Amino acid sequence: RHVPPGNSPLSRHKPASQETTRAIIMATAMRFALRQAVAGGVRRPVFTAVQSRGITSSPAVFEDKKLFTPGPLGTTLSVKQAMLRDLGSRDVEFVDTVQEIRRKLLGIAGVSPETHTTVIVQGSGTFAVESVITNMVPRDPGAKLMVVRNGAYGERLLQIARVLELDVVDVRCSELEKPDLDRIAELLAADPAITNVCAVHCETSCGIINPVEEIGRLVAEHRPDAKYFVDAMSSFGAVPLDMPGNHIDFMVSSANKCIQGVPGFSYVIADRKSLEACAGNSRSLSFDLVEQNKGLDLNGQFRFTPATHAILAFKQALVEFEAEGGVEKRGQRYRDNKAVLTKGMTAMGFKELLDPALSAFIITSYRLPAHPNFSFDQFYQKLNERGLVIYPGKVTEAECFRIGSIGDLYPRDMETLLGAIKEVMAELDIPLPLQG
Secondary structure (H helix, E strand, O other): OOOOOOOOHHHHOOOOOHHHHHHHHHHHHHHHHHHHHHHOOOOOOEEEEOOOOOOOOOOEEEEOOEEOOOOOOOOOHHHHHOOOOOOOOOOHHHHHHHHHHHHHHHHHHOOOOOOEEEEEEEOOHHHHHHHHHHHHOOOOOOOEEEEEEOOHHHHHHHHHHHHOOOEEEEEEOOOOOOOOHHHHHHHHHHOOOEEEEEEEOEEOOOOEEOOHHHHHHHHHHHOOOOEEEEEOOOOOOOOOOOOHHHOOOEEEEEOOOOOOOOOOEEEEEEEHHHHHOOOOOOOOOOOOHHHHHHHHHHHOOOOOOOOHHHHHHHHHHHHHHHHHOHHHHHHHHHHHHHHHHHHHHHHOOOOEOOOOOOEOOOEEEEEOOOOOOOOHHHHHHHHHHOOEEOEEOOOOOOOEEEEEOOOOOOHHHHHHHHHHHHHHHHHOOOOOOOOO
């Protein structure tokens, strides 16, 4: 970009410091490498690397891998570039950015800032999950938390509750089926001590979408004073979820899921009255959502150091999310990805772990082929060497692997993966379509 004479940072600060000169060299090297990559037809974004002991005249170049995973997910180059600057956590621009993000997340959730609030939590999605559980369950020794679980992330809800020494009603269900709503209704009706209920929306350990709306209506019917929490980590931003209509008091997600930011923070969208009722409940200083929200509402500042660069990246991710068309269009792209994947994998003889009626478009689990030449480790490694990353299975009831459809992925990427899978299976001397 052209800088008028006399307005250059170097002309205002002569002589340039060593740090300034180094930064200019780094930025120039990065721009040069990116231009060379575009001119050379490189399909994936590239980045220059500076050696640990100073600037080199021949920067190393790295290519992004395509991540077909439940997270962390692939992001656009422009989202990554948004992190290439420093802002203080008390800088006016940063504070304004935080407040803008909080407002926009409420808009995506379809709720009003008058009735709901966004609380940003430093750390991964699990940090936000634990913060909700440690705040919403009363300190009353008679309080009970119902945990509805049918996979690894429901299991994590239970683990958090156990560590906090909460009294739990454990509703364990098969990993291959949706929770039994009749059983949930019976337990709610029979136990007036249940003060809180929690469930996972998309259980990505297997790929199932759980009936959190129906569970919410059961909570409202049988335990109207209970607070209901939904872990929407991998669904928020792609799967519509009506919080007020389904009596959801708390919902959490992470920056690096369907909004396609980078890892570093998570967030809680909460009914304001339900959150205010949690005052004094928190078993943790860092995870005190009531105090965290007070600070954010008061002046947009965090009690402890926030992930400034991740937040700047998320601001750009929200711009791109809106440009794509929001929840509807992003969800449609992910559905298109899943459709391409399903058609190709079915043609090759791979079997889905779940009944298709239960499987979401977020991530799909496939049973391991029974062929004696098949080794998941080799399969994974050969795909990884091609810059394509899938995930191992995370269920206890079957051996499987997972392929995600979310993040910065498009149908052409799914076609690329399918072509690579055919190549790898040939290298493993496994004929397609698979038999049995």
